Amino acid sequence: xxxxxxxxxxxxxxxxxxxxxxxxxLPLSLDVFRLNLVGKYLTYAFVxxxxxxCWGCGGILSLGQGVFYxxxxxxxxxxxxxxxSDPESTRIQSTxxxxxxxxxxxxxxxxxxxxxxxxxxxxxxxxxxVPTLFAYLIGVAMFKRxxxxxxxxxxxxxxxxxxxxLIIGQQGxxxxxNGITDLRTLLGWNIRTDFASYVFYFVCVGLLxxxxxxxxxxxxxxxxxxxxxxxxxxxxxxxxxxxxxxFKIFVFCVGAAFAAIGGAMFTLQEGFMSPSFVGIVxxxxxxxxxAVGGRLSLLGAVYGALLVNLAKTVFGESFPELWLFAMGLLxxxxxxxxxxxxxxxxxxxxxxxxxxxxxxxGRPSRSQAPVALEGGAQ
Amino acid sequence: xxxxxNTDFVLAVEGLTVSFxxxxxxxxxxxxxxDSEIRVIIGPNGAGKTTVxxxxxxxTRATAGSVRFRNRELTQLREHDIVRAGxxxxxxxxxxxxxxxxxxxxxxxxxxxxxxxxxLFFRRDQAVIDKVREVAATVLLxxxxxxxxxxxxxxxxxxxxxxxxxxQDPQLLMLDEPVAGMSxxxxxxxxxxxxxxxxxRSVIVIEHDMDFVAEIADRVTVLHQGRILAEGSAEAVxxxxxxxxxxxxx
Amino acid sequence: MxxxxxxxxxxxxxxxxFAGLILFSVFLLMALGLAIIFGQxxxxxxxxxEFMILxxxxxYLTSNLFAEYAPGLFDGYFFVAIxxxxxxxxxxxxxxEWSMIRFLYQxxxxxxxxxxxxxxxxxxxxxxxxxxxxxxxxxPDWLTGSYPVTDIVELPVSGIFVMVLAVGVTxxxxxxxxxxxxxxQVRAVVQNRPMAGAxxxxxxxxxxxTFALGCGIAGIAGSAFTMIGSxxxxxxxxxxxxxxxxxxxxxxxxxxxxxxxxxGISQAQSTLEFFLGGSMAKVLTLMVVVLILMVRPQGLFAxxxxx
Numbered sequence: 007x008x009x010x011x012x013x014x015x016x017x018x019x020x021x022x023x024x025x026x027x028x029x030x031x032l033p034l035s036l037d038v039f040r041l042n043l044v045g046k047y048l049t050y051a052f053v054x055x056x057x058x059x060c061w062g063c064g065g066i067l068s069l070g071q072g073v074f075y076x077x078x079x080x081x082x083x084x085x086x087x088x089x090x091s092d093p094e095s096t097r098i099q100s101t102x103x104x105x106x107x108x109x110x111x112x113x114x115x116x117x118x119x120x121x122x123x124x125x126x127x128x129x130x131x132x133x134x135x136v137p138t139l140f141a142y143l144i145g146v147a148m149f150k151r152x153x154x155x156x157x158x159x160x161x162x163x164x165x166x167x168x169x170x171x172l173i174i175g176q177q178g179x180x181x182x183x184n185g186i187t188d189l190r191t192l193l194g195w196n197i198r199t200d201f202a203s204y205v206f207y208f209v210c211v212g213l214l215x216x217x218x219x220x221x222x223x224x225x226x227x228x229x230x231x232x233x234x235x236x237x238x239x240x241x242x243x244x245x246x247x248x249x250x251x252x253f254k255i256f257v258f259c260v261g262a263a264f265a266a267i268g269g270a271m272f273t274l275q276e277g278f279m280s281p282s283f284v285g286i287v288x289x290x291x292x293x294x295x296x297a298v299g300g301r302l303s304l305l306g307a308v309y310g311a312l313l314v315n316l317a318k319t320v321f322g323e324s325f326p327e328l329w330l331f332a333m334g335l336l337x338x339x340x341x342x343x344x345x346x347x348x349x350x351x352x353x354x355x356x357x358x359x360x361x362x363x364x365x366x367x368g369r370p371s372r373s374q375a376p377v378a379l380e381g382g383a384q
Numbered sequence: 385x386x387x388x389x390n391t392d393f394v395l396a397v398e399g400l401t402v403s404f405x406x407x408x409x410x411x412x413x414x415x416x417x418x419d420s421e422i423r424v425i426i427g428p429n430g431a432g433k434t435t436v437x438x439x440x441x442x443x444t445r446a447t448a449g450s451v452r453f454r455n456r457e458l459t460q461l462r463e464h465d466i467v468r469a470g471x472x473x474x475x476x477x478x479x480x481x482x483x484x485x486x487x488x489x490x491x492x493x494x495x496x497x498x499x500x501x502x503x504l505f506f507r508r509d510q511a512v513i514d515k516v517r518e519v520a521a522t523v524l525l526x527x528x529x530x531x532x533x534x535x536x537x538x539x540x541x542x543x544x545x546x547x548x549x550x551x552q553d554p555q556l557l558m559l560d561e562p563v564a565g566m567s568x569x570x571x572x573x574x575x576x577x578x579x580x581x582x583x584x585r586s587v588i589v590i591e592h593d594m595d596f597v598a599e600i601a602d603r604v605t606v607l608h609q610g611r612i613l614a615e616g617s618a619e620a621v622x623x624x625x626x627x628x629x630x631x632x633x634x
Numbered sequence: 635m636x637x638x639x640x641x642x643x644x645x646x647x648x649x650x651x652f653a654g655l656i657l658f659s660v661f662l663l664m665a666l667g668l669a670i671i672f673g674q675x676x677x678x679x680x681x682x683x684e685f686m687i688l689x690x691x692x693x694y695l696t697s698n699l700f701a702e703y704a705p706g707l708f709d710g711y712f713f714v715a716i717x718x719x720x721x722x723x724x725x726x727x728x729x730x731e732w733s734m735i736r737f738l739y740q741x742x743x744x745x746x747x748x749x750x751x752x753x754x755x756x757x758x759x760x761x762x763x764x765x766x767x768x769x770x771x772x773x774p775d776w777l778t779g780s781y782p783v784t785d786i787v788e789l790p791v792s793g794i795f796v797m798v799l800a801v802g803v804t805x806x807x808x809x810x811x812x813x814x815x816x817x818x819q820v821r822a823v824v825q826n827r828p829m830a831g832a833x834x835x836x837x838x839x840x841x842x843x844t845f846a847l848g849c850g851i852a853g854i855a856g857s858a859f860t861m862i863g864s865x866x867x868x869x870x871x872x873x874x875x876x877x878x879x880x881x882x883x884x885x886x887x888x889x890x891x892x893x894x895x896x897x898g899i900s901q902a903q904s905t906l907e908f909f910l911g912g913s914m915a916k917v918l919t920l921m922v923v924v925l926i927l928m929v930r931p932q933g934l935f936a937x938x939x940x941x
Binding site for chain 1: 676678734737738741742743744746747748750751752753754755756757758759761762871875878879882911913914916917920921923924927928929931
Binding site for chain 1: 441443462463464467468472473475479480481482483484488491492493495497498499500503504505506508545548552
């Protein structure tokens with residue numbers, strides 16, 4: 007009694023089902039084009055998982071996750087762009103050896119902040135550290151001063167707007183509204199082949215599982231319970247001797263780091279990065295992926311990201327008008343009728359049955375009585 | 385900001401003042417609390433009782449004056465540092481975590497792993513479980529450890545919150561109306577509880593019910609308009625004509 | 635900027651200042667509605683921009699109707715349009731409050747998401763009804779042209795009209811909130827909902843009317859908006875972040891704060907615009923506002939209250 011486990015049997019089953027789906031079922035049943043699409047959907051799952059921690063557990067709604075997704079994506083795109091802009095392939099430019107969009111904007115040398123992105127090691131570090139550091143600064147500024155709730159949401163949204171306008175406005179340094187395009191090789195290896203698509207897909211799934219396990223560890227730790235507690239009674243947590251701001255900053259940074267990994271994986275799989283993944287609209291869509299999956303469910307977030315994006319592709323191509331209606335109604339419906347999303351529906355209709363079935367399967371599981379909110383990742 | 389002198393008191397409040405847009409909710413207040421003393425603060429609505437507790441525990445910043453807890457100045461510390469210094473505070477309405485179990489409610493307040501990474505790698509070992517059980521027994525909640533706290537009765541929620549403070553083992557415990565909304569039996573049990581837990585620590589209680597006050601108080605401080613109107617034993621303040629005038633009624 | 639003579643520079647500042655005043659009027663009209671809804675009810679209405687655009691479309695329709703059936707009265711259509719815009723947005727607001735918002739009062743973050751969904755639905759509805767192309771209204775003759783102040787400084791009449799409108803609406807709202815019985819009820823509900831209910835105020839009705847009023851004012855803002863820009867299905871979204879910052883920056887519950895911050899932000903933006911270009915001006919303005927909000931999260935005008 008009272009022993010905590012990292013994963014209940016129920017969680018384990020959920021992780022296993024997802025692993026089978028992503029590692030076996032989808033790769034075996036889909037052609038490489040579609041698998042690449044799924045891979046891109048999964049990059050949003052990173053963001054959604056981070057949002058489960060921030061928003062679902064911690065009650066911090068960030069409407070600026072696109073900022074971190076974008077920063078991660080741009081950091082890698084800058085490296086790839088420099089690699090494909092060697093003097094040989096850019097010899098027709100007036101200044102060979104710099105990215106094409108800089109040349110178009112009459113830049114004659116590489117800006118200083120682009121220099122370090124010649125190194126893959128630096129770029130990979132930047133993918134993780136730049137967004138995390140940025141999140142840390144925002145977090146310190148806001149949470150230390152007890153800005154939360156809707157104010158935090160509005161200010162993160164404003165930050166997303168600012169970054170988008172900045173990227174679009176500074177064409178010469180950022181590629182402007184088109185973004186950083188035409189990325190071809192990674193250390194000389196062509197990233198546009200079918201084989202590369204397969205590799206990136208499996209790397210993406212692998213990283214997603216790493217993030218999921220980290221998130222699960224956080225959820226099951228005392229920190230995870232403090233987050234839930236904070237969401238309910240912030241003052242009580244403070245007067246139990248905890249520095250509430252520190253916990254919020256931490257979870258916000260984790261969310262930012264996850265989003266950044268997703269952004270970088272997007273750049274790799276799509277071959278470009280643009281401000282259209284940074285701004286207000288994509289950022290708030292990321293929230294709906296999380297909400298559809300269930301804001302308290304890590305695995306639900308993955309399914310939410312997959313399903314909403316799938317619907318977007320299917321609907322968006324055949325009935326573009328219907329799609330905005332559907333998306334709008336999805337926001338309204340999820341919030342008003344299914345605040346716990348798909349995971350809530352699962353809990354309501356299947357959760358108990360599966361739990362009983364699991365109990366019968368082996369010796370009775372004595373690890374945990376599944377309580378609604380602690381019921382784990384399902 | 386003036387600083388108080390070193391004293392033998394557990395808590396020395398001197399010249400404490402706070403004003404909100406010119407309105408002085410607490411005005412040049414001084415009082416002292418002894419070791420193992422139960423001090424009750426009474427007074428009419430708006431006298432500044434809750435504000436005094438807020439000032440001591442750092443929820444509200446003082447405009448002037450000093451709060452010294454075992455000769456350590458508290459007015460400049462942040463809330464969680466004040467808690468870690470040994471001051472516990474219970475709020476007027478029970479503030480517990482409805483979604484967590486009683487066990488988890490108590491465990492969260494266990495004074496170990498309070499940093500971000502400390503809590504990330506916090507292990508629920510036997511020492512924690514034993515301590516939680518011990519405190520749960522003190523506040524009469526042993527039977528309900530595994531239930532979500534939302535299912536407790538109002539009185540039990542109040543006890544749970546007291547338990548959440550006890551597990552921190554504070555040297556000074558501040559309770560804002562701990563028996564509000566309790567039945568007669570629960571009141572009696574709470575009075576017993578307070579007497580038990582004041583062994584070795586000081587307790588400040590805000591209360592309205594004069595019978596309850598008489599039952600538990602070592603000394604009573606009467607506040608009126610942010611100032612002290614009277615101080616002394618429960619019997620003495622009951623007889624005080626000024627107190628009868630502004631608070632108790634004839 | 636050093637190539638200009640002193641008098642030219644003065645004229646530039648005057649013109650930019652005036653352009654800023656028009657921006658200020660639109661900000662103020664939009665922010666007023668939001669300040670009422672957010673400041674008084676704590677509801678984040680992400681569809682506020684779409685309520686504004688509804689007003690703009692109603693104005694557009696009214697102008698077409700007048701041109702078609704009553705060309706003789708065309709000069710006066712704008713006044714009719716303002717009233718209709720107010721009514722249309724207010725009615726839609728009432729419907730939205732009744733069907734959505736009232737279920738979400740305890741969950742501000744969820745309101746935010748739901749109203750965002752509403753904004754998507756409305757945008758698509760506008761696109762289906764009015765087409766994706768932006769539409770512009772024909773401004774009556776007396777509102778075109780400009781009024782010369784000095785040789786180089788000319789003020790557009792439409793700008794003056796928008797400003798007068800903004801000031802008028804602000805004064806009306808201030809009177810309504812602080813002098814009328816209804817305003818007193820609204821403030822009572824804000825400060826203590828259960829108590830207000832207990833003394834016999836129909837809080838549900840107050841909520842609905844407050845929300846409708848805020849949306850209606852957005853409709854008026856939309857009417858004014860047609861004077862300075864064309865209307866498209868997603869024009870409203872461009873303004874929502876700015877408007878929220880105006881409200882938060884001013885201190886959510888303070889009407890005076892909203893006016894002051896709308897003024898400050900619009901002036902800063904239009905003056906910077908001249909030297910830095912539109913996008914950098916906006917970036918800098920927003921950035922400064924966000925930074926100030928980080929230092930002073932309660933906004934410019936907020937009382938220190940006893941908790």
